[in-house]
Amino acid sequence: MAPTLSQLFNNMEFDKEISEKAKKIFADAGELKESETGFMYYKLTAFTEETFGRALNLVKSNQDVIAELEELSKIAPKNVTKLHIQKALEIAEYYGKFPCRSTNISQEFIWTRETSIFEILLDLFSSLQACVSVKIRVDTVRNATFRYLSGAFTTEHLSQDEIPEIQEDRNHFGTLFITESCDLQSATDILVQSFNDNTAPWKIRNLLVQESVEERFYELLLPKMQKYHSVFTTCPKFQENYKNAIAAASKMRIKMIVNPEDLSEIRPTIILGQNRTYFDQAGKETAPVIVMNIFRTVKEGVTLLNASNGGSVSVWCENLSVAYEIAHGAKLPVIWINSLAKFTPEIPFNFVSGGITYGSEIAVLEKLLFQKRYGRNNALSPEDLSAFCNHQSHSLIIGGKFHFECLVSGLQPADLVDSNLIKISSDDIKNRFKEILSTQSRVKCQNLASVYTLRKTIVFPFGETFAN
16 A cells, blocks of 8 residues: 555654754743743734735745644644645635735734644634734743744734633544445544644544444554654653543443554553543543444434534545435534545635634635634624625535535524624724625625634545545
């Protein structure tokens, strides 16, 4: 079998000069005094078209340095960071076509250890096109990466009081849904790669396997389960989260699946037959174990999927009609069929229903509309929904060999609760939004006059798996 991209990147050796540069940046960042809360506070300003281009070129030209910094910070292996950056750049470059900058809009972010570089870059670049400044609370472990990326901006230090407490996003993860008709070799390859990616919102942490292929699945999977990357085995927080999850499983006497040849204390582990909530502690990152359940029929599998999924699913199935049955029955915003983490910049997507948007110019409009967006579960008020929601039933785009289908619906009354309503109170913002809609024909054609419609993006690899 041909090596995967991750395997190829694992064999890369970065230039010595790049490594020395990254180590110096990392050491300099470590000399900064840490706040009592473990965060640093910054403000980035002077956003212009030149700033966007400068920041984009900084990331494009220095992917190796950023990857080194993330590994030195014990956040992600270099190969994983590079893949995240490449996916983000494909979308960020598209943002450059839609400058909607407003003079009175500022964004507020929080960069934690658990936030992927993919999300950080897309939040940052979409804000560059909509705002004039960004305030960021940076986890000190992420400070080296921040200091390097901030070289494209005018940067000033802030005190803790100058950035209000920002609601941290819940951790997202993906579910792998394996049916009896799937290519088990490819499905297990995807699962194994996910063990060494602990930040991606699509990382596989939930597993559903059809009963008829369970034994064959174990047979193929176990020999592929390799040792964790040293980034994780030497990280105290990773060790703590892993050991807590294993302790919980041991207390309940639940079966755990590991590669019997890996005798490490911390090793890739699959826990059989429970819900993830037993192993994820409140306020901490998703535990680095995979929770597996068995289903007999597809209908039963979809029920389990809707009960616990993490925000996205990768469905493996060679039967087209069954794949569509699963995709349309799944109540979550991103469904990949026989693939994982495939995006096109022209289609909007997110990892939680009604949450922050990535992809397409809608992400830029979202930053324009709302100044405090980190809640990621906010909805328009009924009045504003009526004023701005002008969606069609679906949108469709073909990108390369992948078929992207974005199904769109209006927010339901259950989504419009007091705790997550935001009023578009500024007439200036309302007028600016209407102006953008009148001049950007793609926005109107793409059906998303409201950035808070409910979306389900389904990705089919036509021409590769299914017949045309």
